[in-house]
């Protein structure tokens with residue numbers, strides 16, 4: 001058989017892969033919810049399942065879920081789009097607004113899939129850097145867009161993997177200052193509160209004022225539905241109409257739509273969980289800092305931390321003493337050591353230790369209280385062993 005060649009432009013694209021450890025006891029590497037659905041929601045899903053029309057295609061419009069979201073968010077149903085996770089909507093936005101020869105601007109360091117979707121759409125990636133402590137500098141982004149002239153700008157707020165939340169004021173400056181469409185990725189916004197006022201502030205409140213952006217949300221994080229793949233976007237009808245051109249008919253399956261609707265109808269239960277996660281996150285941040293890690297500000301369900309120079313030195317010496325075969329700087333070695341020692345205790349976190357912009361970094365999803373206690377104790381034991 002002739003050697004198979006992929007489409008020009010796809011040849012350099014790596015397939016998505018992430019460490020999976022089937023027998024890990026504590027899985028905190030993907031920012032999922034560590035709670036399954038509440039009993040009340042499960043009971044209703046089972047009732048709906050008994051009479052579910054598996055033989056029918058899903059609605060061509062966004063159906064009951066779209067209507068529920070529209071009512072709640074005070075937008076027309078035509079201003080809503082639903083996808084297979086927000087991932088599908090991100091990918092399709094790159095198809096719809098990018099394309100051969102067009103530039104797509106996205107943050108760095110941020111969600112690694114942006115660069116992949118840009119490549120899949122045959123577009124040119126134009127990464128703009130965040131500040132050293134993980135924030136967006138709105139003036140710098142506006143200047144960047146004036147210079148690079150992208151056909152699409154992606155903003156991630158709060159940012160993954162660092163967790164930083166950027167104020168609505170700063171986000172609005174960007175919307176007002178750029179001329180291209182903007183994707184506002186708010187996958188973690190349900191966890192965010194304005195630090196000073198405690199207000200929950202999303203770009204969705206700007207939908208009446210600006211028509212140049214699509215705000216993306218997901219049921220995968222705060223609503224614990226990562227397995228069903230449902231995300232949604234809100235924007236102007238014009239923008240949504242363009243997005244619809246690149247979506248397959250019936251692309252979101254009707255069972256997922258039904259489960260997402262039942263879940264959304266019990267929003268209050270999830271809001272309580274969010275508050276619990278926020279309290280646990282603050283506690284964990286304190287623990288990490290007391291061990292000598294530098295922790296990024298987070299308004300999400302995860303924390304990103306790096307060893308301080310002193311701790312990186314101790315951990316890397318300990319790694320060498322223990323015979324770990326690790327490469328790179330003290331920070332790289334320290335992060336890899338922490339990752340591997342946690343794994344030895346069957347705790348799976350996300351390893352960013354060799355990330356060029358975040359050397360030594362570890363991202364940790366906030367789990368249940370028992371899980372968090374075990375993780376904090378294991379990290380303390382690692383640091384103690386390194387200090388001996």
Ligand SMILES: Cc1ncc(COP(=O)(O)O)c(C=O)c1O
Nearest residue numbers: 085086087111160187218220231
């Ligand atoms: C910033 C960000 N955007 C989008 C997504 C995609 O989420 P989903 O496709 O599950 O909705 C993720 C998932 O981790 C994410 O971190």
